[in-house]
Structures are given as structure tokens and as C-alpha cells.
Amino acid sequence: MKKALLYLLLLPMLLALAGCVDEESYADTPQGNFEALWNIIDQRYCFLDYKAQEYGLDWNEVHRRYSRMMNAGMTESQVFEVLCNMLSELRDGHVNLYSSFDVARNWSWHEDYPSNFSDTLFSKYIGTDYRIASGMKYRVLDDNTGYLRCETFTNDIGSGNLDDILLYLAPCNGLIIDLRNNTGGMISSAEKLAARFTNEETLVGYMQHKTGPGHGDFSAMKEQILKPAKGARWQKRVVVLTNRSVYSAANEFVKYMKCCPGVTVVGDKTGGGAGLPFSSELPNGWSVRFSACPMYDRQQQSTEFGIDPDYKVDLTQEDFRRGRDTLIEYARKLLRE
Incomplete structure (x- = not known):
């Protein structure tokens, strides 16, 4: 990386x-x-x-x-x-x-799709005695499943914070990373979190840059390598929860995690956003931001329009009325199995 x-x-x-x-x-x-x-x-x-x-x-x-x-x-x-x-x-x-x-x-990319997330249900599952570190909320659910809510990659994630989070959740049977509604931020933060789930250098994708004004003027594919973190690393199963509002750096995080051992992605297809943005200016002073550097998965396929989950699961009205989050319950079932 x-x-x-x-x-x-x-x-x-x-x-x-x-x-x-x-x-x-x-x-x-x-x-x-x-x-x-x-x-x-x-x-x-x-x-x-x-x-x-x-x-x-x-x-x-x-x-x-x-x-x-x-x-x-x-x-x-x-x-x-x-x-x-x-x-x-x-x-x-x-x-x-x-x-x-x-x-x-x-x-x-997200407005025309179901949200598959409820603040009311999230509040029920997270409770009031949860912990917070580097902007992420985490706790142990009542069936000894670890739960980590990652809402954004806008801020830097501290290595010490990640050590503390993973050590606290270490006794759990498995871990749920709830990425829903995470619209991105810094790729370095996404990489830093994903690096806690691999024990060896892993090819996670490719990227290119423009070399000229033509539509097809690009450099050769350059490898994206995810290197294992030096701190605490998770060795048990992981379920990542996604919906259509997972975008940009969060989309990249899902791409990385699908290459890590013991990881399953549950929910909806991500929103995408596989182009690193760049800015320019018009004569009247208006600024324009646009995708300038394409990124791909390790099969060299673009993830601009999103990444499919391993299991497509939607939040149902019946579960919502019963106070159950369909995606979280599906993830707990997978981890129990």
C-alpha cells in the first residue's frame, strides 16, 4: 500500500x-x-x-x-x-x-436504494455503556460477539486505540464490523484498520494514474499490497456489514477485507467510488472535483459501482417491528456456526 x-x-x-x-x-x-x-x-x-x-x-x-x-x-x-x-x-x-x-x-448511488440501517435499532444494540476509541464505538453483545461500529474514515485511527479495542474484544467468539453508512474519508485509515486482519502481505488490488489527455491514457497497473500491522491482530472470524451508503475509502476497506482470511461480507452491495478525487477550477472561480485515479480489485475489476456482499441481506419490516436488526442477527448466526 x-x-x-x-x-x-x-x-x-x-x-x-x-x-x-x-x-x-x-x-x-x-x-x-x-x-x-x-x-x-x-x-x-x-x-x-x-x-x-x-x-x-x-x-x-x-x-x-x-x-x-x-x-x-x-x-x-x-x-x-x-x-x-x-x-x-x-x-x-x-x-x-x-x-x-x-x-x-x-x-x-445510495438515494435510490433501501438504507438497511436504523438508528433506533443501533441504539438498542449498542446500549449506553459502550466504549469509544478513535471515533469507533464497540462493545461485547450478550452472546459474546464483539461489535465494532465504524461510521467514518474521516479521522486518523490510532494504532494504540486499535490495540486496546482488539485486546478488549479478544475473548469474543467472533467480531462484527458495522460499516453501514460509512461514506469514506482517508484511505490510510481504512488500510490501518484492515491491516489488523491479515498475518501476511496480501495483494488487495491495483491502481493507475493518468498519463495523458486521451480517455485511455493510463499507466500500467500498480499493485496495492496490504501489510499486516505490527500491533494486535484479530485471529477469529469477522463479519463486515455493508449497505449502499458504504462509499469511497469505506468501499476500499471492504475490498481489502474480502482478501483477508475468515472474513464474510453481509448486507447490500456497497455504493462504490473507486476513483481518487482531484480538483480544478473554472474561469469564474468555481471549483470542480472529479475522479482522476482508478482503483481495481485483485481480479483487476473496477469497483466504481460497488462490491457485492457474500450474503445479500436486507433489513426487514418484520424484524424492525420486533426490535431486531436483520443484518446483525444474520451475522451473529454466521459466527455461531
Whole structure:
């Protein structure tokens, strides 16, 4: 994974050398900002060919269609709306347009699916006497199953905290890592947690970076290697709970964990988000964020649109009425077996 982190550090320089769009060549007009944005995506976005293959995205056709909507008399809000709609054609939660009055976003990767998570049920299972370390909540459930709630990878996870968590849960029969609604954060935090579940260096995937302005201009595949942590490592079975709101760095965590021994993934397909984001600017000062560096699983398949669980399980209305979390109960059953 150190190789992967090195590429992250080099990414801005690599993109700068890879046929960058000269924003100054576009006028600060509705049409000029449109052309600047379209070209930034055309030259730097990393999934154009992949999405053409997956659902027929034709970026040139998108240009023709949206260009006709632009005119010199448009207000800022009207320009923003058209540009946002154009970006939504990419179906990418890592693509955003930032103005002083709004942020364009595409959340269809989770909005059109059941949440499979209930705050009410979570409060029942976690109780009030749970522990907290590095932002994660954990406790021993009444059947001696360890439960770790990881809601985000936004913050750094302390190695000492992980030692304390795993040592506290060590007497348990197995461990549930509840990742539901974790929309990501720092890949380094996802890696640090996953490293507690392998005893040897493990190939978990690949990544590339752009080498030029063409849609297919990429470097060779570079391996992502997960190295075992130096501290306490878990040696028993693990069930990771997922739903469609597991995204970005959390999606990567699921990718890593599926390569670790004794790990089972239960729940819904993850939301995806397999492109490391990068930012640029339009002539009017608006900032655009986009996926610039594609990542793959160890079969060299993109996880941009999510990772399937080992067992597809939904939260049922019957269980909800009975105060039971279907996913947690399914995980406990697997660990008992």
C-alpha cells in the first residue's frame, strides 16, 4: 500500500504533466465556463471509457446536447444548473461542482436504494455503556460477539486505540464490523484498520494514474499490497456489514477485507467510488472535483459501482417491528456456526 500512497502524493504532478486544460484560454462567460468544464472532464476524468462500456456514456454527445442550452444571457444559477446536470451524466459521487451558493452532487448511488440501517435499532444494540476509541464505538453483545461500529474514515485511527479495542474484544467468539453508512474519508485509515486482519502481505488490488489527455491514457497497473500491522491482530472470524451508503475509502476497506482470511461480507452491495478525487477550477472561480485515479480489485475489476456482499441481506419490516436488526442477527448466526 505504500506504493499506492506514493502515487497519491505524485498525483497532482502527474496530472499537471498529463495534458492539463489551460483554464485561462476560456472566457469567463456561460459558454466559456461550459467548455472549460467539459474539457477538464474530457482530459482528466478517469472513467469515461469504463462508463461508456457500462451504460453507454457518450461524452461527445453530452457536449452537443448541453452546449445548446448555453447562452450569454444566463444567470449564474442557470449556468450552475446546466453544468450540474451535465456532470450528473457521469453518475459519480466523487464529482462535485462548488460555487459560493451551492454544491453539485450526485447521490444516486445510495438515494435510490433501501438504507438497511436504523438508528433506533443501533441504539438498542449498542446500549449506553459502550466504549469509544478513535471515533469507533464497540462493545461485547450478550452472546459474546464483539461489535465494532465504524461510521467514518474521516479521522486518523490510532494504532494504540486499535490495540486496546482488539485486546478488549479478544475473548469474543467472533467480531462484527458495522460499516453501514460509512461514506469514506482517508484511505490510510481504512488500510490501518484492515491491516489488523491479515498475518501476511496480501495483494488487495491495483491502481493507475493518468498519463495523458486521451480517455485511455493510463499507466500500467500498480499493485496495492496490504501489510499486516505490527500491533494486535484479530485471529477469529469477522463479519463486515455493508449497505449502499458504504462509499469511497469505506468501499476500499471492504475490498481489502474480502482478501483477508475468515472474513464474510453481509448486507447490500456497497455504493462504490473507486476513483481518487482531484480538483480544478473554472474561469469564474468555481471549483470542480472529479475522479482522476482508478482503483481495481485483485481480479483487476473496477469497483466504481460497488462490491457485492457474500450474503445479500436486507433489513426487514418484520424484524424492525420486533426490535431486531436483520443484518446483525444474520451475522451473529454466521459466527455461531
